[in-house]
Amino acid sequence: CRRLRRMPAFTQRPILMLTANDTLQERVNGLEAGADDYMSKPFQPVELQARVRALLRRTAPAPIPPLSAQSRTIAAFSLRGGIGVSTLATNLAVSLAQIWGDPVALIDLALTSGQSALMLNLPMRTTWGDLVNLPLADIDADLLDQVLIAHTSGVRVLAATARAEQRELITGEMVSYVLNQIRHRYAYVVLDLPHDFSDTTLTGLDSADQVLLLLAPEIASVRAAACALDVFEKLNYPTEKVTLLLNTTVEQGGLARKDIEMALHRSIAQVLPYAGDLYLSALNRGVPPALELATKPLGGVLERWAFQLSAESQRAKPPVAPTPAWLRVAQAMQPRKAR
Incomplete structure (x- = not known):
């Protein structure tokens, strides 16, 4: 996760970490490494979909304005x-x-x-x-x-x-x-x-x-x-x-x-x-x-x-x-x- 965050293409991309580790320290470590959210296995598909939609809403970039005539x-x-x-x-x-x-x-x-x-x-x-x-x-x-x-x-x-x-x-x-x-x-x-x-x-x-x-x-x-x-x-x-x-x-x-x-x-x-x-x-x-x-x-x-x-x-x-x-x-x- 840290390696991804060092890459320009992933500095603003949402990252959801999926893992079998469910301790508090593991969650903290994952978030500090650059994850936006953390889910432990097992999980229900409906929860995964909800988390992904929430992440996308929070990290949606500002819309690019159309090419201005004065550009x-x-x-x-x-x-x-x-x-x-x-x-x-x-x-x-x-x-x-x-x-x-x-x-x-x-x-x-x-x-x-x-x-x-x-x-x-x-x-x-x-x-x-x-x-x-x-x-x-x-x-x-x-x-x-x-x-x-x-x-x-x-x-x-x-x-x-x-x-x-x-x-x-x-x-x-x-x-x-x-x-x-x-x-x-x-x-x-x-x-x-x-x-x-x-x-x-x-x-x-x-x-x-x-x-x-x-x-x-x-x-x-x-x-x-x-x-x-x-x-x-x-x-x-x-x-x-x-x-x-x-x-x-x-x-x-x-x-x-x-x-x-x-x-x-x-x-x-x-x-x-x-x-x-x-x-x-x-x-x-x-x-x-x-x-x-x-x-x-x-x-x-x-x-x-x-x-x-x-x-x-x-x-x-x-x-x-x-x-x-x-x-x-x-x-x-x-x-x-x-x-």
């Missing part, structure tokens, strides 16, 4: 490493959770070197590795709720596994199935993608409603972005699916925005300001700027940008109980509307 999957991606994709994904997830007051799923698909849990200072008690040996049919929304790690901001993280042998078992089919299950529970799903076009990465990109293509103001990053845009075109992604974001990683000497736009024949939707060592400090402490610096200029930029990426149906009308983050965004947007 939205946003992928952060770049073929160029080291320019802040994981930072972008983490802060976007935190900002969305803070603005709308609902849990947001952050899915780490950088399977060989994922940093999402680290950036939120979360212990990796559960990861993708807890799913790899399970049949897909056994992976449901309730199980995933046990595997995703909760952060105080409202973000729930599906962390990358640290074990190489487990990473090899994560397939595109599995990623597609898991993402579909998660979309039923979360209005927003943010994908932290690696710098490649592997099967699992392509699955994440295909599933995304919006792809945020991140680049830095340097030639190697622009070339990588051009390559990615070429692949997206071959994949027949609609132009509006891909949004260009420029992360100002250097204080001086970077390529000008207009020159980058001319080279890529695409407009840059958002420029993230130079933040010095703020991102590095945040990484080392596991506290994202979107949370710690929410009332500062950098936090404001991140919040407003997350609001712009939110579902149109949510942006169109004020929430019944607006969060402090929503109120900050609304106040910041008023001068723009006035102009």
